[in-house]
Amino acid sequence: MKPVKIPCYCGSIRQASRIVTQMYDRALKPSGLKITQFGILRLLSARPGLTTGEIAEMLAMDSTTLTRTLKIIQEGGWIAVSRGDDRRERHWHVTAAGQERLQQALPMWKDAQQAFADMMQDVDMDTLTRTVFQLAQRAAQQAPAAD
Structure with missing residues (x-):
């Protein structure tokens, strides 16, 4: 199915994000990771x-979605949690298995990056990223504080 032009800034950005996410997910599929999981593993x-x-704050993710994704990654044995000084605080770390999975996925991610850059060859990707x-940043500054 072809995307349609959406007369809404948010809708257009979300549509593009979904399509690009699907592209990266396909590229990472042999590693068993989705791009969201890969991003979390790289961050951690x-x-x-x-x-x-x-x-959640760094990735601008909804805490419910993040918690669900962290649980999947943890069940895969790729991350582990330790308690902080406050019993409610959880600190996340990549396990040895997670580092292996990340290293396995990295070339696939690089291929997806290159494929995306090739597809967008007439676009200045540095400018787009900036x-x-x-x-x-601007949208986050305007967003009301989470409850």
Whole structure:
């Protein structure tokens, strides 16, 4: 099915995001990871010990969706949790199995990155990335605080 032009900024961005997500998910499928799981593993590999709230904030994810995704990754044996000083606080770490899975998926992700760059060869991807990041920053500043 072909996408249709949506006369809504949010709808257009979400439509593009879904299509790009599907492209990356297909590329990562042999690794057993989805792009959201891959992103979380990369984040935790670079910044071990983040709390659920910190991950949600950094990735601009809804906490319910993040909790569900963390549970799937944990059940896969790719991340582990430890308690913080506050019993309710959970700190996440990538396990050895998770590092292996991440290393297995990395070439697939790089191929997806290249395929996307090739597809978008007439677009300045650095500018696009900067613009999307600015959009996310500005929208986050305008968003009301979570309850």
